[in-house]
Amino acid sequence: MSRSLKEIAEAIGAKVQGDSSVQIAAVASIASATARDLSFVEDEKNLSSALKSDAGAVIAGDFAAASNAKPLIISNSPKLAFARAAAFLQKSNGDRITGVHASAVVHPTARLAANTTIEEQVVVAENAEIGEGTRVGASSVIARGVKIGRDCRLYPRVTIYAGTTLGDRVIVHSGAVLGSDGFGYVRDRKSGRYEKFPQIGRLVVADDVEIGANATIDRGALDETRIGRGTKIDNLVHIGHNCRIGENVVIAAQTGLSGSVTIDNDVVLGGQVGIGEHAHIEEGVLLGGQGGVLPNKVLRGKGVAFWGTPARPLREYLKQLATLAGLSKEK
Amino acid sequence: MSRSLKEIAEAIGAKVQGDSSVQIAAVASIASATARDLSFVEDEKNLSSALKSDAGAVIAGDFAAASNAKPLIISNSPKLAFARAAAFLQKSNGDRITGVHASAVVHPTARLAANTTIEEQVVVAENAEIGEGTRVGASSVIARGVKIGRDCRLYPRVTIYAGTTLGDRVIVHSGAVLGSDGFGYVRDRKSGRYEKFPQIGRLVVADDVEIGANATIDRGALDETRIGRGTKIDNLVHIGHNCRIGENVVIAAQTGLSGSVTIDNDVVLGGQVGIGEHAHIEEGVLLGGQGGVLPNKVLRGKGVAFWGTPARPLREYLKQLATLAGLSKEK
Amino acid sequence: MSRSLKEIAEAIGAKVQGDSSVQIAAVASIASATARDLSFVEDEKNLSSALKSDAGAVIAGDFAAASNAKPLIISNSPKLAFARAAAFLQKSNGDRITGVHASAVVHPTARLAANTTIEEQVVVAENAEIGEGTRVGASSVIARGVKIGRDCRLYPRVTIYAGTTLGDRVIVHSGAVLGSDGFGYVRDRKSGRYEKFPQIGRLVVADDVEIGANATIDRGALDETRIGRGTKIDNLVHIGHNCRIGENVVIAAQTGLSGSVTIDNDVVLGGQVGIGEHAHIEEGVLLGGQGGVLPNKVLRGKGVAFWGTPARPLREYLKQLATLAGLSKEK
Numbered sequence: 001m002s003r004s005l006k007e008i009a010e011a012i013g014a015k016v017q018g019d020s021s022v023q024i025a026a027v028a029s030i031a032s033a034t035a036r037d038l039s040f041v042e043d044e045k046n047l048s049s050a051l052k053s054d055a056g057a058v059i060a061g062d063f064a065a066a067s068n069a070k071p072l073i074i075s076n077s078p079k080l081a082f083a084r085a086a087a088f089l090q091k092s093n094g095d096r097i098t099g100v101h102a103s104a105v106v107h108p109t110a111r112l113a114a115n116t117t118i119e120e121q122v123v124v125a126e127n128a129e130i131g132e133g134t135r136v137g138a139s140s141v142i143a144r145g146v147k148i149g150r151d152c153r154l155y156p157r158v159t160i161y162a163g164t165t166l167g168d169r170v171i172v173h174s175g176a177v178l179g180s181d182g183f184g185y186v187r188d189r190k191s192g193r194y195e196k197f198p199q200i201g202r203l204v205v206a207d208d209v210e211i212g213a214n215a216t217i218d219r220g221a222l223d224e225t226r227i228g229r230g231t232k233i234d235n236l237v238h239i240g241h242n243c244r245i246g247e248n249v250v251i252a253a254q255t256g257l258s259g260s261v262t263i264d265n266d267v268v269l270g271g272q273v274g275i276g277e278h279a280h281i282e283e284g285v286l287l288g289g290q291g292g293v294l295p296n297k298v299l300r301g302k303g304v305a306f307w308g309t310p311a312r313p314l315r316e317y318l319k320q321l322a323t324l325a326g327l328s329k330e331k
Numbered sequence: 332m333s334r335s336l337k338e339i340a341e342a343i344g345a346k347v348q349g350d351s352s353v354q355i356a357a358v359a360s361i362a363s364a365t366a367r368d369l370s371f372v373e374d375e376k377n378l379s380s381a382l383k384s385d386a387g388a389v390i391a392g393d394f395a396a397a398s399n400a401k402p403l404i405i406s407n408s409p410k411l412a413f414a415r416a417a418a419f420l421q422k423s424n425g426d427r428i429t430g431v432h433a434s435a436v437v438h439p440t441a442r443l444a445a446n447t448t449i450e451e452q453v454v455v456a457e458n459a460e461i462g463e464g465t466r467v468g469a470s471s472v473i474a475r476g477v478k479i480g481r482d483c484r485l486y487p488r489v490t491i492y493a494g495t496t497l498g499d500r501v502i503v504h505s506g507a508v509l510g511s512d513g514f515g516y517v518r519d520r521k522s523g524r525y526e527k528f529p530q531i532g533r534l535v536v537a538d539d540v541e542i543g544a545n546a547t548i549d550r551g552a553l554d555e556t557r558i559g560r561g562t563k564i565d566n567l568v569h570i571g572h573n574c575r576i577g578e579n580v581v582i583a584a585q586t587g588l589s590g591s592v593t594i595d596n597d598v599v600l601g602g603q604v605g606i607g608e609h610a611h612i613e614e615g616v617l618l619g620g621q622g623g624v625l626p627n628k629v630l631r632g633k634g635v636a637f638w639g640t641p642a643r644p645l646r647e648y649l650k651q652l653a654t655l656a657g658l659s660k661e662k
Numbered sequence: 663m664s665r666s667l668k669e670i671a672e673a674i675g676a677k678v679q680g681d682s683s684v685q686i687a688a689v690a691s692i693a694s695a696t697a698r699d700l701s702f703v704e705d706e707k708n709l710s711s712a713l714k715s716d717a718g719a720v721i722a723g724d725f726a727a728a729s730n731a732k733p734l735i736i737s738n739s740p741k742l743a744f745a746r747a748a749a750f751l752q753k754s755n756g757d758r759i760t761g762v763h764a765s766a767v768v769h770p771t772a773r774l775a776a777n778t779t780i781e782e783q784v785v786v787a788e789n790a791e792i793g794e795g796t797r798v799g800a801s802s803v804i805a806r807g808v809k810i811g812r813d814c815r816l817y818p819r820v821t822i823y824a825g826t827t828l829g830d831r832v833i834v835h836s837g838a839v840l841g842s843d844g845f846g847y848v849r850d851r852k853s854g855r856y857e858k859f860p861q862i863g864r865l866v867v868a869d870d871v872e873i874g875a876n877a878t879i880d881r882g883a884l885d886e887t888r889i890g891r892g893t894k895i896d897n898l899v900h901i902g903h904n905c906r907i908g909e910n911v912v913i914a915a916q917t918g919l920s921g922s923v924t925i926d927n928d929v930v931l932g933g934q935v936g937i938g939e940h941a942h943i944e945e946g947v948l949l950g951g952q953g954g955v956l957p958n959k960v961l962r963g964k965g966v967a968f969w970g971t972p973a974r975p976l977r978e979y980l981k982q983l984a985t986l987a988g989l990s991k992e993k
Contacts, residue, residue: 027860029884079859080848086860103767105434105451120767120785121801123451123469123487138785138803139452139819141469141487141505155842156785156803157470157821159488159505159544171858174803174821174839175876177505177544180486183565183583186411192579192597193561196502196541197410198358198417210858213821213839213878214506214898216544216566216584222360230855234845235878235900236545236918238566238584238602248854252845253878253900254918254936256567256585256602258620266854271900271918272936272954274585274603274621289920290936290954290971292603292621308971309621309639310652316659321972323659328978328985436765436782454782454800454818470783472800472818472836488801490819490836490875508836508875511817514896514914517742523910523928524892527833527872528741529689529748545837547875547897547915553691567876569897569915569933587898587916587933589951605916605934605952623934623952640952640970641983647990654990 001025002036003089005057009073012084014059018071022056027086030055038073038089040082059085107144119156131168143179149207161219167207173235175214179203182218182225182241182259197221199241206230212237212253221259228265240277252289266302274309287311332356333367334420336388340404343415345390349402353387358417361386369404369420371413390416438475450487462499474510480538492550498538498560506545510534513549513556513572513590528552530572537561543568543584552590559596571608583620597633605640618642663687664698665751667719671735674746676721680733684718689748692717700735700751702744721747769806781818793830805841811869823881829869829891837876841865844880844887844903844921859883861903868892874899874915883921890927902939914951928964936971949973 006020028037030046033055040059041050050058051069058064059073059081075081098115100106104122113132118124122136126144130136134148137156142148146160149168158172161179172178179202185194201220205227211217212235219225221241227233228247238256239245245257246265255273257263264283269275273287276295281287284302292309293299299306305314312320334342337351359368361377364386371390372381381389382400389395390404390412406412429446431437435453444463449455453467457475461467465479468487473479477491480499489503492510503509510533516525532551536558542548543566550556552572558564559578569587570576576588577596586604588594595614600606604618607626612618615633623640624630630637636645643651668682690699692708695717702721703712712720713731720726721735721743737743760777762768766784775794780786784798788806792798796810799818804810808822811830820834823841834840841864847856863882867889873879874897881887883903889895890909900918901907908927917935919925926945931937935949938957943949946964954971955961961968967976974982 027862027884032885077848077850080850080857083848083857083859086862087858090860090862101767103434103765105432120803121452121470121783125469138787139470139488139783139801141451143487155821155823156805157488157801157819157839159486161486161505171843173842174823175506175545175837175878177488177566180504180544180566181502183543183563185563185581186408186414188408188411193539194563194579194581195411195414196418197414198421200358200417200421208855212845213842213880214545214567214837214876216506218544218566222358223363232845232847232856235839235842235880236567236876236898240584248856250847250856252920253902254585254916258583258602271920272603272934276620289938290621290952316656320655320659324655324982324986325978327658327989328982434765436763452783452801456800470801470819472782474818488819490817492817492836506837506876508819508897511835511875511897512833514874514894516894516912517739517745519739519742524870525894525910525912526742526745527749528745529752531689531748531752545876545898547837549875549897553689554694567898571915585916589914589933603934607951621952647987651986651990655986658989 005038005071005073008038008085008088011088012073012075012081014073014075014081016071017065017074018057018068020071022071024056024089026089027082028055030058038082038085040078042078110142113150125162137174146179155213161203164203164205164219166205167209167229169208170205171210173211173213173215176211177216178205178211179219180216182221184221184241184259201225201241203227206247209233215239218259234271246283258295288314336369336402336404339369339416339419342419343404343406343412345404345406345412347402348396348405349388349399351402353402355387355420357420358413359386361389369413369416371409373409441473444481456493468505477510486544492534495534495536495550497536498540500539501536502541504542504544504546504566507542508547509536509542510550511547513552515552515572515590532556532572534558537578540564546570549590565602577614589626619645667700667733667735670700670747670750673750674735674737674743676735676737676743678733679727679736680719680730682733684733686718686751688751689744690717692720700744700747702740704740772804775812787824799836808841817875823865826865826867826881828867829871831870832867833872835873835875835877835897838873839878840867840873841881842878844883846883846903846921863887863903865889868909871895877901880921896933908945920957950976 002023002025025036033039035056039055044063057071100118101120104118106124110124110128117135119138121139123141128146131150134152140158143162148166152170155174164179181199184197203219206229208230215237217239218241231249234253240259242260245263250268252271258277262280266284270289272290275293280298282300286305288307291311308317333354333356340347356367364370366387370386375394388402431449432451435449437455441455441459448466450469452470454472459477462481465483471489474493479497483501486505495510512530515528534550537560539561546568548570549572562580565584571590573591576594581599583602589608593611601620603621606624611629613631617636619638622642639648664685664687687698695701697718701717706725719733762780763782766780768786772786772790779797781800783801786804790808793812796814802820805824810828814832817836826841843861846859865881868891870892877899879901880903893911896915902921904922907925912930914933920939924942928946932951934952937955942960944962948967950969953973970979
């Protein structure tokens, strides 16, 4: 199924330059685009190759205002406009099945809203609630009392432990485990054995969160673990019990948060970062890949970049690296 | 279902101070407790807020001996007593289904003991054995010849490869993979290709072990990988083939052990630690988060903390950090 | 089922010394071998213990030419010969079920070649293609349009996203997620929200690749992620969108590659390595465990070892460590 360039431009709030009737079926990169594809270009230096490509139309900035070699959508943010066009086209392409597949096991007390899709081999347990337009991928397991909002997309083989709550438009990739027990024990000094501290709190995930493949997010021990609105979590990330993650936080792959870590809004964590218990990363901090933050430590500063273990301001870290390299050469 | 404070105190071997008939349904933190909840306080400075809370009863130390504002359980180890009370209350609350769910596929040669629960969509293959009181979570796959002891709890979507053995009271969280092939190849120098070295040994997990979500533990190449009694393994941990892990070892999230690593009893490994092949971490060593141990290296010393890569005694590591920071400022 | 030593030697192209009629059922280590097992020894110093062991036969190098205590297979590469003997014996032992299990859900448009095995609870979606002799493990999910070659082995609970292509003889361990969405967003500067950049490319995995348990490999954003022939990927590895991995690359556990990383042939990456976006690791480079490579960085040199973060040639890194330790002691 295709859409006219006019329909796409209207959907994303941008304007067409040239033939607005051209039919577009999908988005593609400049290199791979065909006549049915829409592509994009972010700066003037790549414009001419975009115009020479096979793409049926191109999204570009004002720098393309004088071009008439191809139908264009003009936008101040070509990449953002391209992302929205892709979402619009994908929505119109629909999905493969709807309704509850016969091989799924849905408990009679579970409440499925209208237009919910439950794919093959899924398990939905007692008193779970699944919102309108949400799709639960094949072989996922939704435990009792879980609440999932509207228009969520769970890919195959997701596990959600009992009592977890997801907001609207949450995307969860395959293998992710949400609401598992935190890592908490009390040692019996006499026997030397570790006994399990209760892990009976909840996990609450707000709207518009995306969670990557095989990521794990633990429930609170006694209270809650919370993931704020719009936060994006990459593959194989670990978030411990009682963490509080703010809004629009970005956490790259394989990063790990110990228990009771606080991450404020708009923080960006690189890949393989490790953060100790009760540390606090304040609003807008950037922490580079493989950085380490000690327990109870506070990192502060909007737009300030930290790096290394223990994490230091980037300038300081680079200076130390250079100092060490210099001294080593002198020796 | 609730229990009297008296019943709880008897179950955990502690004594009640005040009204022992108060009915308790669950445990909770001081902040969230209601009249049906039992909470705890570890030190005197938090006692007054605990006594003012809504909790129906509180577990406290001897420092609370003079208090009569609330029914109390007095214990030398309030946190441990609280953990045990939580376990006692959870046990009495029971679980959602029992028996073998109709959607599970259990091979006729598998042997299920009494009171075993096999949840929805589970696969139990040839000659697997599952002990009394054990629960296998939805969509788990138990391969042929696996032996699982008594009173184990496997959460949904666990995979156990053929021939793996689990002791009693083992807890395995969702997505964990037990007994997978180790990472071993032999390179053919002529072709440059890697050929698979046989990974046909076993994985043996002792009693009272807990394994976190999406953790992976490989079987031995030719012999065994072993996890000792009471050891606790967090989410996304990787343990390579032929590792020997002792008793009451604690391994935090995302730590990785290469092949043939030996970890003695009572070792504590922080998160994101990496340990090279054939390294040996001796009894009681503490290794801080993100620490790295070179292949064949030995770390020694009960209660000695190591940190950094390559791992050094903490004092030495901190002194080196300070030296570098000082030199860098001088430059 | 067993094979004579003669049959085994012929299958792997090596010669027997001594009684070639001895019957062998399996391979084993020297320590655990019984009379029905074949073992191996790589150097002369372990020969006498191998000859004294219970093994029915031993694979050894020319250094054993004078021995007649046991039936031997003589090979220039005893470990390689042992690996091939193990593969030969395993092949003849066969697998547990064949065909499509009744509990699997295979879409009528999916094409299964001859001798394909689809285990319990598997889902195979629209237009998927599975090649001859391939086995799909229990509870795996094969999305629409996936193409899997011949003689592949997917262990239980593998997920393959739509459109992914696997070559022949590919092995995928449990919990691996292939072809998931990459981690790409465009920030709307007005609202501060991240919007999803399209992740609609593909993942292409070549022949003879092995992928470890709970590893995640993302599809391309608009184009392709590619894994080259013979490459071996360990447990919990993350490979981001648009990465290009060459042939015979070895990637140890928990290593992570950001988006658009290029790894050339014959590279070896240790465990917990992190590589930034658009970095390029050239042919034959060795990168030690926990090493970190900055975005856009190029590492070069066949057989050159790098270590640390940022990754430096091993010599340089060790010298810097020694310098720091020395200065710290002086202070």
